[in-house]
Amino acid sequence: xxxxxxxxxxxxxxxxxxxxxxxxxxxxxxxxxxxxxxxxxxxxxxxxxxxxxxxxxxxxxxxxxxxxxxxxxxxxxxxxxxxxxxxxxxxxxxxxxxxxxxxxxxxxxxxxxxxxxxxxxxxxxxxxxxxxxxxxxxxxxxxxxxxxxxxxxxxxxxxxxxxxxxxxxxxxxxxxxxxxxxxxxxxxxxxxxxxxxxxxxxxxxxxxxxxxxxxxxxxxxxxxxxxxxxxxxxxxxxxxxxxxxxxxxxxxxxxxxxxxxxxxxxxxxxxxxxxxxxxxxxxxxxxxxxxxxxxxxxxxxxxxxxxxxxxxxxxxxxxxxxxxxxxxxxxxxxxxxxxxxxxxxxxxxxxxxxxxxxxxxxxxxxxxxxxxxxxxxxxxxxxxxxxxxxxxxxxxxxxxx
Numbered sequence: 222x223x224x225x226x227x228x229x230x231x232x233x234x235x236x237x238x239x240x241x242x243x244x245x246x247x248x249x250x251x252x253x254x255x256x257x258x259x260x261x262x263x264x265x266x267x268x269x270x271x272x273x274x275x276x277x278x279x280x281x282x283x284x285x286x287x288x289x290x291x292x293x294x295x296x297x298x299x300x301x302x303x304x305x306x307x308x309x310x311x312x313x314x315x316x317x318x319x320x321x322x323x324x325x326x327x328x329x330x331x332x333x334x335x336x337x338x339x340x341x342x343x344x345x346x347x348x349x350x351x352x353x354x355x356x357x358x359x360x361x362x363x364x365x366x367x368x369x370x371x372x373x374x375x376x377x378x379x380x381x382x383x384x385x386x387x388x389x390x391x392x393x394x395x396x397x398x399x400x401x402x403x404x405x406x407x408x409x410x411x412x413x414x415x416x417x418x419x420x421x422x423x424x425x426x427x428x429x430x431x432x433x434x435x436x437x438x439x440x441x442x443x444x445x446x447x448x449x450x451x452x453x454x455x456x457x458x459x460x461x462x463x464x465x466x467x468x469x470x471x472x473x474x475x476x477x478x479x480x481x482x483x484x485x486x487x488x489x490x491x492x493x494x495x496x497x498x499x500x501x502x503x504x505x506x507x508x509x510x511x512x513x514x515x516x517x518x519x520x521x522x523x524x525x526x527x528x529x530x531x532x533x534x535x536x537x538x539x540x541x542x543x544x545x546x547x548x549x550x551x552x553x554x555x556x557x558x559x560x561x562x563x564x565x566x567x568x569x570x571x572x573x574x575x576x577x578x579x580x581x582x583x584x585x586x587x588x589x590x591x592x593x594x595x596x597x598x599x600x601x602x603x604x605x606x607x608x609x610x611x612x613x614x615x616x617x618x619x620x621x622x
Contacts, residue, residue, distance in 0.1 A: 298360050307358055310337035310380045314466055318389040319340070319375045325367045325376055325391065328465040328482040332361045341367035341426040342386045344375040344621075354382045363481035377439065378407050388497050394489040399622050403513045404481035404491035408498040411440040411465060411472040417449040419499050422597050424453060426502055430539075431513020432495065435459045438479040440472060445543055462486070473507045487621045492516075494621040500536070501616055503529055503572070516618065527618045531609040536598065 316328040340354035351370050359365050365378055377386030405427055412415055436461055442450065453459040459523075462482060464475055480496065487494040493516045493584060495503065515615050516527070529565040576583050609615070 222470065246574065279454040281349070293465070293561075294366070295357075298358075298366070302361070307336050309360065310334055310339050313337075313339050313378045313380055315387055315389055316380050316464075316482055317486070319371070319394045319488070320373075320390050320391040320487065321394050323369075325369055326329050326485050327365045327367060327376060327378055327389065328478075328485055329359070329365060329378070330464055330468075330469055330475075330478045330482075331359075331363070332468045333362075333465070335362045338362055338364055339378045339380060340382055341365070341386070342377045342379055342388075343367075343373045344377070344388050345371045345372045348375075348388070354379065361481065362486065363478055384553070392486075394578070396489050397465050398404055399490060399492040401433040401491040403431050403493045403495070404436060404487055404494040404518060404621075405432050405497065406479070406487060407435055407437045408496075409440050409472075409475040409479040410446070410499060411439040411475060412441050415542045416442060416446045416499065417543075418540050419598060420446065420450055422599065423457070423499055425547065426599070427495070427512075428458075429511070430503065430505075430512040431516075436494075437461050438464055438466045438615045440475045452568065484619070484621065489622065492622045493618050495616070496616050497616045500598065501531075502615060512618075525620045528612070529616045529618075530611060531614045531616065534598075535605070540598075 241606075273303050288294065310331070311333075312327055317328055318327045325552065327341075337359045338355060338357065341357050342354050343351040345351055351372055355367055357365055357367055367376060373391065375388035375390055377388045379386040408424070410420075426433075435453070435458060437450070439450075439461055440463075441569060450459065450461070454461060464478055483494075483496070497503065503512055505512060505515060511613055521528070571580055573583060
């Protein structure tokens with residue numbers, strides 16, 4: 222399991238590189254991870270050793286089976302980022318706190334903070350602080366790991382030992398076995414184009430492929446989009462995390478927060494987790510079963526993920542803003558149960574005056590593109606490209622168990 226989690230961290234690191242690159246960060250501000258051992262006598266290594274020895278807080282209790290490359294996780298984290306000096310975070314905003322067997326992981330949307338010093342603040346059931354604050358740091362970006370303390374009910378992060386912080390309840394991830402076999406982390410929803418129809422098609426497509434649960438981040442969505450999305454929340458199929466932050470950034474950079482938080486969010490709760498955008502669909506082209514069937518056949522414990530190459534389908538129109546007829550409540554109620562739904566008052570009657578058959582016969586003959594089916598993206602857009610290069614914008618399924 223540890224190897225699989227490391228694979229997830231590597232994927233996050235790859236996305237973070239492109240995040241910094243696309244944001245035109247200076248060369249000096251880009252974080253680079255060295256995969257080679259530092260030479261003996263290197264001043265960075267000397268400073269690092271001193272940094273580890275002179276930690277002002279208590280040593281994290283090692284949990285058997287959760288060391289990384291044979292040593293304490295927090296020392297490994299420090300060595301992994303040795304080329305960057307730890308600096309105090311200017312501010313910190315928190316998302317969620319997840320309690321695992323070996324540590325508590327807090328996710329944050331705060332941007333451009335790798336190896337920034339923060340303090341873990343522990344609260345008991347009465348809201349009293351437990352012990353002195355633990356000095357930790359952000360690594361990788363958007364993630365802070367804190368050692369566990371007995372009696373902790375809530376946890377927060379502050380930028381100074383006595384600074385203000387927001388207490389977060391702990392999300393239980395100490396599960397005996399995953400709750401779901403196959404889930405999906407949907408990329409952050411943002412932007413002005415209507416999402417409701419894309420969202421419906423995506424969810425129903427992946428449900429047919431065996432996906433049992435959807436983790437969704439929302440940065441911006443219209444009220445109309447939320448009507449549809451919240452109906453899936455009502456049934457328990459979708460969970461939402463909202464992304465709100467003080468730091469300004471272009472909308473697409475919220476994608477990195479989504480990957481980091483969703484990797485932790487799904488960890489332990491789902492055996493396999495798909496990471497894909499709202500407009501991406503995975504199809505088994507040479508395998509006779511569903512995605513879930515395929516993943517169930519994987520028995521090799523060394524496999525931590527499966528990657529699917531991308532083929533682009535050109536989308537040439539914006540999606541419709543709303544469904545223009547009928548009661549929206551009844552539309553949602555009948556969704557998935559009926560091909561066509563009649564909207565009428567109690568005293569309303571429909572008669573076929575010039576057509577020889579029934580209403581159903583008439584509806585079966587409709588092939589007009591004004592129907593909602595015709596606007597489903599996979600029905601409407603067919604102009605495709607060749608298969609993309611290996612690894613380029615690929616879609617991944619990660620072992621998050």
